[in-house]
Every structure is written in C-alpha cells, then in structure tokens.
Amino acid sequence: MGIDCLYCHTSAEKTAIAGVPATETCYTCHSQIWTSSPLLQVVRDSYEKDIPIEWNRVNNVPDFVYFDHSIHVAKGVSCFTCHGRIDNQNLTFKENAFQMKWCLDCHRNPEEFVRPDAEVFNPEYHYGPDHAQLGRELVKKRGIVKEQLDDCSVCHH
Ligand code: HEC
Ligand code: HEC
Ligand code: HEC
Ligand code: HEC
Ligand code: HEC
Structure with missing residues (x-):
C-alpha cells in the first residue's frame, strides 16, 4: 500500500531498535476500513480488551552482538x-x-x-x-x- 516503514517502525531512525507498532497504530486506519474483516479480529480484540498483540519475532542477533x-x-x-x-x-x-x-x-x-x-x-x-x-x-x-x-x-x- 506504500505506507512508510517509519509509520509503524517509528524508532528505526532514532534508536537501536526499529520497534513494532502498538494496536492503536493499526486502529487509526482499521477503526475506519475493513472493520468487519475476520483477519482483523485479533486487532479489534486487542484494542477492546487493551491487551497487546503478541507478534513472533523473526530477526535476532545473539546477546553478545551489539546492533543499532x-x-x-x-x-x-x-x-x-x-x-x-x-x-x-x-x-x-x-x-x-x-x-x-x-x-x-x-x-x-x-x-x-x-x-x-x-x-x-x-x-x-x-x-x-x-x-x-x-x-x-x-x-x-x-x-x-x-x-x-x-x-x-x-x-x-
Ligand atoms: C502498518 C504497519 C507496518 C508498516 C507500514 C510496516 N511494518 Fe514492518 N511490521 C509490522 C508489524 C506489526 C510487524 C510484526 C509482525 C510480523 O512480523 O509480520 C512487522 C514486522 C517487520 C519485520 C520483522 C520483525 C521481526 O520479527 O524481526 C521487519 C524486518 C519489518 N517489519 C520491516 C518493515 C519495512 C522495511 C517496512 C517498510 C517497507 C515495514 N516493515 C512497514 C508493521 C508494519
Ligand atoms: C495507514 C492505514 C493503515 C494502517 C495504519 C494499517 N492498515 Fe491494515 N490495511 C490498510 C488498507 C488500506 C488495507 C486494504 C488493502 C487492500 O484492500 O488491498 C489494509 C488491509 C489489512 C489487512 C487485510 C484484511 C483482509 O481482510 O484481507 C490486515 C490483516 C491488516 N490490514 C492488518 C493491519 C495491522 C495488523 C495493522 C497494524 C500493525 C494495520 N493493518 C495498519 C491500511 C492500514
Ligand atoms: C544493517 C542491516 C539492517 C538495516 C539497514 C535494517 N535492519 Fe532491521 N534488523 C537488523 C538486525 C540485525 C535485526 C536484529 C536485531 C537484534 O536482534 O537486536 C533487525 C531487527 C529488526 C526488527 C525487529 C526488532 C526491532 O528492532 O524492533 C524490525 C521491526 C526491523 N529490524 C525493521 C527495520 C526497518 C523498518 C528498517 C529500515 C528503517 C531496518 N530494520 C533496517 C538489521 C537491519
Ligand atoms: C560487524 C559486526 C561484527 C564484527 C566487527 C565482529 N563480529 Fe563477531 N559476531 C558478529 C555476529 C553478528 C555474530 C553472531 C553470528 C551468528 O549468530 O551466527 C558474531 C559471533 C562471534 C563469535 C561467536 C562465534 C560462534 O560460533 O558462536 C565470536 C567468537 C566472534 N564473533 C568473535 C569476533 C572477533 C574476534 C572479532 C574481531 C576480529 C569479531 N567477532 C568482529 C558480528 C561481528
Ligand atoms: C549493508 C551494509 C551493512 C551491514 C550488512 C551491516 N552494517 Fe553495521 N554499519 C554499516 C555502516 C555504513 C555503518 C556506519 C559506520 C560509520 O559511521 O563509520 C555501520 C555501523 C555499525 C555499528 C556502529 C559503529 C559505531 O562506531 O558506532 C555497529 C555496532 C554495527 N554497524 C553493527 C552491525 C552488525 C552487528 C551487523 C550484522 C548483524 C551489521 N552492522 C551489518 C554498514 C552495514
């Protein structure tokens, strides 16, 4: 969709970690569009119950490696x-x-x-x-x- 990477990974330019967005970030759009999509049920649940979505981390370096x-x-x-x-x-x-x-x-x-x-x-x-x-x-x-x-x-x- 051409959404800027930094819209969601807001700290990639400023800190060591890129960051993964909070549910509120998804909700700015998905409270308006695709509001009944079953795929987005997890986002709606997270928002309504105020429990963060647990994403699976895929990229990692070991603790003894410093990355920024x-x-x-x-x-x-x-x-x-x-x-x-x-x-x-x-x-x-x-x-x-x-x-x-x-x-x-x-x-x-x-x-x-x-x-x-x-x-x-x-x-x-x-x-x-x-x-x-x-x-x-x-x-x-x-x-x-x-x-x-x-x-x-x-x-x-
Ligand atoms: C609408 C919000 C959004 C946008 C825009 C977005 N991302 Fe993400 N990104 C996420 C979420 C949420 C995750 C965690 C879920 C997943 O891994 O699929 C993620 C995961 C990732 C990961 C893997 C993180 C890990 O688990 O190690 C990378 C790398 C990444 N994004 C890079 C990018 C890049 C590069 C762009 C721009 C082309 C981008 N993202 C745009 C929301 C976004
Ligand atoms: C800037 C607006 C915007 C933000 C923020 C956004 N989305 Fe979306 N999302 C869209 C649009 C637009 C579509 C429809 C794309 C299409 O029609 O191909 C979409 C589609 C989706 C779909 C597919 C729904 C379906 O039924 O096929 C999922 C899943 C989704 N988004 C998850 C997320 C998640 C999770 C986040 C937060 C990490 C997020 N989105 C943040 C704009 C946004
Ligand atoms: C020089 C290589 C490199 C570049 C450039 C890079 N990344 Fe990463 N990224 C990594 C490495 C290595 C990790 C694992 C870091 C760790 O385990 O501490 C990672 C982890 C991540 C993660 C998951 C952990 C976190 O930091 O939140 C996200 C999301 C991510 N990158 C997004 C991005 C986005 C968005 C950009 C561009 C703005 C980007 N990365 C540019 C190498 C890179
Ligand atoms: C540019 C970054 C970088 C530099 C510079 C670097 N390393 Fe590493 N090193 C890494 C990463 C990333 C890993 C983890 C690799 C992996 O997980 O497979 C690593 C892993 C290692 C390990 C563990 C190997 C293992 O099999 O577990 C040792 C030992 C090591 N480095 C020694 C050194 C020494 C000695 C130097 C200088 C000559 C050096 N490194 C320079 C990035 C670096
Ligand atoms: C595609 C190129 C590229 C890759 C891949 C890359 N780096 Fe770098 N890295 C750079 C550049 C360019 C700089 C900036 C150096 C400078 O400013 O003098 C840098 C800087 C760094 C610094 C900061 C050095 C300082 O003096 O503050 C660290 C730490 C680092 N990289 C770790 C890593 C690790 C760990 C990996 C692998 C997981 C990695 N980089 C992969 C290009 C890369």
Whole structure:
C-alpha cells in the first residue's frame, strides 16, 4: 500500500531498535476500513480488551552482538538491503542469517551498499553502473571510516 516503514517502525531512525507498532497504530486506519474483516479480529480484540498483540519475532542477533538501527539508516543503508523485499512478504521472514561474515562483508566494503539519502526507503532501487564511484563518494561524504568498521569491539562491546 506504500505506507512508510517509519509509520509503524517509528524508532528505526532514532534508536537501536526499529520497534513494532502498538494496536492503536493499526486502529487509526482499521477503526475506519475493513472493520468487519475476520483477519482483523485479533486487532479489534486487542484494542477492546487493551491487551497487546503478541507478534513472533523473526530477526535476532545473539546477546553478545551489539546492533543499532539508527546509525545504519543515517549512513544510507536501506531496510531492504538487510531485510529483503519486506514489501512483498505476506508473512515476514528472516531474509538474512545475520552471521558475522554477512555483517563484515558490508563493514569492509560499505561503498558497495550505501545509497543516496532519497533512496534508503525505495524498495525498487537499482545500483547503477556508476555505483562504484557514487558509493566511494557517499562513504567519504558521510565520514564512514571503514578501516575501523571490522574491529571486534564495534559489534562485541
Ligand atoms: C502498518 C504497519 C507496518 C508498516 C507500514 C510496516 N511494518 Fe514492518 N511490521 C509490522 C508489524 C506489526 C510487524 C510484526 C509482525 C510480523 O512480523 O509480520 C512487522 C514486522 C517487520 C519485520 C520483522 C520483525 C521481526 O520479527 O524481526 C521487519 C524486518 C519489518 N517489519 C520491516 C518493515 C519495512 C522495511 C517496512 C517498510 C517497507 C515495514 N516493515 C512497514 C508493521 C508494519
Ligand atoms: C495507514 C492505514 C493503515 C494502517 C495504519 C494499517 N492498515 Fe491494515 N490495511 C490498510 C488498507 C488500506 C488495507 C486494504 C488493502 C487492500 O484492500 O488491498 C489494509 C488491509 C489489512 C489487512 C487485510 C484484511 C483482509 O481482510 O484481507 C490486515 C490483516 C491488516 N490490514 C492488518 C493491519 C495491522 C495488523 C495493522 C497494524 C500493525 C494495520 N493493518 C495498519 C491500511 C492500514
Ligand atoms: C544493517 C542491516 C539492517 C538495516 C539497514 C535494517 N535492519 Fe532491521 N534488523 C537488523 C538486525 C540485525 C535485526 C536484529 C536485531 C537484534 O536482534 O537486536 C533487525 C531487527 C529488526 C526488527 C525487529 C526488532 C526491532 O528492532 O524492533 C524490525 C521491526 C526491523 N529490524 C525493521 C527495520 C526497518 C523498518 C528498517 C529500515 C528503517 C531496518 N530494520 C533496517 C538489521 C537491519
Ligand atoms: C549493508 C551494509 C551493512 C551491514 C550488512 C551491516 N552494517 Fe553495521 N554499519 C554499516 C555502516 C555504513 C555503518 C556506519 C559506520 C560509520 O559511521 O563509520 C555501520 C555501523 C555499525 C555499528 C556502529 C559503529 C559505531 O562506531 O558506532 C555497529 C555496532 C554495527 N554497524 C553493527 C552491525 C552488525 C552487528 C551487523 C550484522 C548483524 C551489521 N552492522 C551489518 C554498514 C552495514
Ligand atoms: C560487524 C559486526 C561484527 C564484527 C566487527 C565482529 N563480529 Fe563477531 N559476531 C558478529 C555476529 C553478528 C555474530 C553472531 C553470528 C551468528 O549468530 O551466527 C558474531 C559471533 C562471534 C563469535 C561467536 C562465534 C560462534 O560460533 O558462536 C565470536 C567468537 C566472534 N564473533 C568473535 C569476533 C572477533 C574476534 C572479532 C574481531 C576480529 C569479531 N567477532 C568482529 C558480528 C561481528
């Protein structure tokens, strides 16, 4: 439907966690539309009884790994680079295993992945043939110090 990711995951740009929306967020629309959909019974029950919906968490890193959403979004790493085409997933699934190697592949070569600010939330973005040059410029402009990004202490405090 083109609803902004940040409409529901409100803290992804500001804090370590992206956040999952409260029932009230669903209710701003679903008190008006699709009010009799059986699929939305769980939302209506939650609202009326004031009991939060229990979502199943699919993406996780172990406790000994530190991860922060806000810095990635601020430096031009897209939700879709890490979570895949969420906009096409009927049921949310874990697109990447989040193994250490996967994090390091980007931390050692961030220029291959960073996007211009306007493209961070664009699911259709394609890296053009001139991306190598653009990526290097973005890394420089945003002050990303890639030489330090694979230090153990970055992710293991
Ligand atoms: C209308 C509110 C809403 C919008 C808009 C929305 N999400 Fe979500 N998202 C949710 C809810 C609720 C969940 C938990 C249920 C689930 O996992 O399916 C979720 C789950 C997720 C998860 C998995 C979380 C986990 O369990 O690890 C990711 C990743 C995610 N969303 C990313 C996105 C991205 C990227 C966008 C923008 C394209 C987006 N979402 C837009 C409500 C929303
Ligand atoms: C900004 C408005 C908006 C918000 C907020 C919103 N929705 Fe929706 N939702 C829609 C619209 C519009 C549709 C109808 C889509 C269509 O017709 O294809 C829909 C459809 C649905 C459906 C399908 C209903 C059916 O019977 O097929 C479900 C389930 C649903 N939403 C769940 C949620 C949940 C859960 C949340 C909160 C996490 C949420 N929505 C938040 C606008 C919204
Ligand atoms: C650099 C990769 C990366 C990017 C970019 C990214 N995520 Fe995540 N996301 C992760 C990882 C890793 C986890 C698991 C974190 C944990 O276990 O602490 C996660 C967890 C989540 C979760 C569930 C837990 C939580 O934090 O609420 C949601 C929802 C989510 N991401 C949404 C988003 C949205 C929306 C965006 C874009 C604004 C986004 N992510 C961008 C890697 C990423
Ligand atoms: C697609 C690229 C990409 C992926 C994948 C990625 N990162 Fe990052 N990460 C970055 C960039 C770019 C920065 C910003 C570095 C800077 O500002 O100098 C960053 C910064 C960080 C920081 C903050 C460093 C600081 O100095 O504050 C942490 C922590 C981090 N990443 C952890 C992770 C973990 C853990 C994973 C895997 C689960 C991961 N990242 C996956 C690109 C990525
Ligand atoms: C960019 C983030 C990042 C950096 C930098 C990083 N790690 Fe990791 N590390 C991870 C993640 C994510 C995991 C969890 C992988 C998983 O769950 O499969 C992990 C797991 C581990 C584990 C546990 C392995 C296991 O099999 O349980 C060890 C040990 C480890 N890292 C050591 C290091 C050392 C030593 C360094 C520095 C040379 C380092 N890490 C740098 C992200 C990072």
